[in-house]
Amino acid sequence: MRLTDIRTFVVANPPPHFGGRYFVIVRLTTACGITGLGEAYCVPFAPHLVAQMCEDVFARYAQGHDPHDIETLWRRVYSAGFTQKPDLTMMAVLSALEMACWDIIGKAAGQPVYxxxxxxxxxxxxxxxxxxxxxxxxxxxxxxxxxxxxxxxxxxxxxxxxxxxxxxxxxxxxxxxxxxxxxxxxxxxxxxxxxxxxxxxxxxxxxxxxxxxxxxxxxxxxxxxxxxxxxxxxxxxxxxxxxxxxxxxxxxxxxxxxxxxxxxxxxxxxxxxxxxxxxxxxxxxxxxxxxxxxxxxxxxxxxxxxxxxxxxxxxxxxxxxxxxxxxxxxxxxxxxxxxxxxxxxxxxxxxxxxxxxxxxxxxxxxGIELDDEVALANPYTDTPLHLEMTQHPL
Structure with a gap:
């Protein structure tokens, strides 16, 4: 089993926006056609840039590899660019990819991830x-x-x-x-x-x-x-x-x-x-x-x-x-x-x-599947981030 493709969705969360303004979702696909979903949380960059980050990290460290090899994927991404230190942006990207791998692993085994x-x-x-x-x-x-x-x-x-x-x-x-x-x-x-x-x-x-x-x-x-x-x-x-x-x-x-x-x-x-x-x-x-x-x-x-x-x-x-x-x-x-x-x-x-x-x-x-029609019908086109803090002293 090998990972071959990634697709990203930047989905606007309509009013009342409970859960944030948007969701950044990835779908990974294997050569044998199994797909898995993941999501990156609250990265402090524009969400379409986050989607590009997911695509870049996938191409560098996941594409062509077996989704079962979670530990190997994790160490490669955690160490990317000579880092080896908790970085919220990279860890969110990794979380989305890793989550999607587990979705694939569970489907291949015919079992829920738990x-x-x-x-x-x-x-x-x-x-x-x-x-x-x-x-x-x-x-x-x-x-x-x-x-x-x-x-x-x-x-x-x-x-x-x-x-x-x-x-x-x-x-x-x-x-x-x-x-x-x-x-x-x-x-x-x-x-x-x-x-x-x-x-x-x-x-x-x-x-x-x-x-x-x-x-x-x-x-x-x-x-x-x-x-x-x-x-x-x-x-x-x-x-x-x-x-x-x-x-x-x-x-x-x-x-x-x-x-x-x-x-x-x-x-x-x-x-x-x-x-x-x-x-x-x-x-x-x-x-x-x-x-x-x-x-x-x-x-x-x-x-x-x-x-x-x-x-x-x-x-x-x-x-x-x-x-x-x-x-x-x-x-x-x-x-x-x-x-x-x-x-x-x-x-x-x-x-x-x-x-x-x-x-x-x-x-x-x-245990879930994305409704692509709903996701694509709600693209995020605004500029504010998922969550933002007051920018001035109180």
Whole structure:
């Protein structure tokens, strides 16, 4: 079996854009006609340039090679250009290619990928969603705790038992910072009103995006502890795990992080510091499925859990499901609501979601197929990146 071709899709995610503005998807094909899908997450370059990067890396390191040789592909790409250091751009490209190889491997074996990663551990995967806005909202659900509590009731009726929100304010290229007293008060109000609304029916996941210094994060955590959140997410920027460890030592709230990290080397440093109790690797950035499985194993030895991150498209989502299904230390899976809307329309067979849980597919490979007509009918022609930070100090 040999890889012969690559095709890329830069797909606009229509309003309300939950999961980002666009998805960068690759399809690899073998000489015997088996295809596999992958997705690159949040590369800080224009998405069509990212698609060209995927094509270039494929031509240099994958074309003509056996897709089963994941370790060889990984080392060649990781070392490309005399690097051998975690690079978020290259690791996202590698993740897309590696993910597609696993899709091919599973199809060739007639097995879902999780059967090849150790087998099925979980029959259903508990999921959570952000508390998202809806058309017609009179206020901003990200800043209005009363509206967030009303929306939480809707999600509980859908079967969710965990909800995430981030009222801490904008994240900026000049963070972390100390939150203002107004921001701290708003965060505390969110915690109180949401806890009163959901009671013990749902865990509260307090999301942040590295907005704070360690000292500022501890100030916030002290206010939130009374509401018993399941986690405080990425309280400080991802470049200083030693600082995040200060937060972990300074609060009883578990720290979750990892969406902006790549490779086992980044995560080893994080774990060695004691910076997190829950790892949120993104399968479209971390270095692929096998790398994520290695990290999950490293975490298991330290009694650390995993909660795969998803703020991108359903290809990464499907890979997350494969990893979670085969991981004993899986905690919870991020969903974009119930995997409906465009995340469903772009797939020929949507992911199965039942009563707040994702049901792992039994189809071979990643268990999904792209609907090319839908993908091609939604090309991304705008200029903003997938996610962007405020460009000025706050």
């Amino acid at each position: 059967k090849l990663l150790g087998g099925r551990v979980h029959e259903a995967l508990r999921a959570y969603t952000y508390i998202y806005p809806r058309p017609g909202d009179a206020t901003d659900v990200y800043a209005d705790p009363e509206l967030a509590a009303e929306r939480a009731a809707t999600y509980l009726d859908m079967g969710f038992t965990a909800l995430k929100f981030d009222p801490a304010g904008p994240y900026t290229a000049f963070g972390g910072r100390q939150l203002s007293l107004e921001e701290l008060d708003r965060c505390e109000r969110f915690g109180r009103i949401l806890r009163e609304a959901v009671g013990t029916r749902a865990d509260l996941l307090f999301g942040t995006h590295g907005q704070m210094t360690a000292a500022g994060a501890i100030r916030l955590a002290k206010r939130l502890e009374q509401f018993d959140p399941l986690w405080l997410e990425e309280p400080v920027p991802p470049d200083a795990p030693e600082e995040m460890a200060k937060v972990a030592r300074g609060t009883s709230i578990p720290i979750a992080t990892g969406e902006r990290l790549a490779t086992k080397y980044d995560f080893q440093r994080l774990m060695d510091c004691g910076a997190a109790a829950i790892l949120q690797m993104n399968l479209g950035r971390v270095g692929g499925l096998l790398e994520a499985k290695k990290i999950a194993g490293m975490a298991e030895a330290r009694h650390i859990q995993i909660a795969p991150h998803l703020y991108c498209g359903p290809i990464v989502g499907a890979a997350n499901v494969q990893l979670a299904t085969a991981s004993p230390n899986f905690l919870i899976l991020e969903s974009i609501e119930d995997w409906g809307g465009f995340h469903s329309a772009i797939l020929k067979t949507p992911m199965q979601f039942e009563d707040g849980h994702v049901i792992p597919p039994t189809a071979p490979g990643l």
